[in-house]
Amino acid sequence: MTRNKNVKLLDENGRRSDGRLPDEMRPLKIEAGVLRNADGSAYVELGNNKVIAAVYGPREVTPRHEALSDRAILRCKYSMLPFSVAERKSPQPSRREIELSKVIREALTPAIFLNEYPRTTIDVFINILEADGGTRTASIIAAAVALADAGIAMRDLVAAIAVGKIGDILVLDINGLEDQHGDGDMPIAMMPKLGEVTLIQADGVFTPEEIERALSMVSKPIKRIYEEQVKALKSKYESIRQEVTESE
Ligand code: ADP
Numbered sequence: 135m136t137r138n139k140n141v142k143l144l145d146e147n148g149r150r151s152d153g154r155l156p157d158e159m160r161p162l163k164i165e166a167g168v169l170r171n172a173d174g175s176a177y178v179e180l181g182n183n184k185v186i187a188a189v190y191g192p193r194e195v196t197p198r199h200e201a202l203s204d205r206a207i208l209r210c211k212y213s214m215l216p217f218s219v220a221e222r223k224s225p226q227p228s229r230r231e232i233e234l235s236k237v238i239r240e241a242l243t244p245a246i247f248l249n250e251y252p253r254t255t256i257d258v259f260i261n262i263l264e265a266d267g268g269t270r271t272a273s274i275i276a277a278a279v280a281l282a283d284a285g286i287a288m289r290d291l292v293a294a295i296a297v298g299k300i301g302d303i304l305v306l307d308i309n310g311l312e313d314q315h316g317d318g319d320m321p322i323a324m325m326p327k328l329g330e331v332t333l334i335q336a337d338g339v340f341t342p343e344e345i346e347r348a349l350s351m352v353s354k355p356i357k358r359i360y361e362e363q364v365k366a367l368k369s370k371y372e373s374i375r376q377e378v379t380e381s382e
Pocket of ligand 1: 219220221223230265266267268269270271310313319
């Protein structure tokens with residue numbers, strides 16, 4: 135990643151292009167159960183990112199020979215819609231989307247009791263409606279809520295956020311401009327209650343000390359994201375409870 139020095143990412147007061155301080159994350163909004171026809175679903179806004187995740191399953195595996203006798207298979211499909219970026223994106227799956235589907239699946243897998251559902255598949259579809267840096271972290275946040283909304287047995291939720299680098303300064307939750315012109319991007323996913331990292335990637339150069347610092351920098355925001363995920367799930371079930379009470 136090469137830095138374009140003409141793009142100013144930090145001003146003299148240490149503020150970023152969107153006015154945030156280095157350790158500030160973008161506004162986060164989560165809604166659970168937004169789709170009637172999926173078994174579970176969630177909508178997430180992280181800054182300008184808009185993401186929807188839908189879960190089907192556990193259900194019968196097709197093709198059948200892919201079924202595993204001792205556990206469910208988890209399938210994830212990450213897709214960017216053609217209008218999600220400034221220049222129309224082809225609807226054909228790109229290499230990046232295929233890779234991100236795998237990365238997201240690996241970040242979610244440790245949280246799911248797959249052995250509770252032998253011979254089935256759990257399918258997670260993620261659509262990016264609008265992208266502005268950090269779509270994989272927003273996707274993981276949405277997919278974890280959608281899985282819980284589908285009633286899938288889970289050890290924990292999975293929350294995710296990226297740490298970027300501008301010069302020597304570590305910045306939380308980089309946006310698209312910072313991703314494009316900054317010096318590094320390190321997405322981190324964690325099971326917040328268990329405190330276990332399920333994904334860590336790095337684009338750019340990070341020293342071992344910077345990796346340590348990045349991990350401690352995400353600890354508070356991961357907790358905050360987890361609280362928002364739980365709040366979204368609770369509020370869905372609270373509204374169902376109200377509907378049932380009112381109809382009685
Ligand atoms: P992430 O979205 O997880 O940060 P990347 O680092 O690969 O993943 O992408 C960073 C950002 O680059 C995306 O969030 C999006 O804003 C932008 N981007 C990715 N793919 C495209 C594309 N095909 N066209 C335009 N912008 C894109």
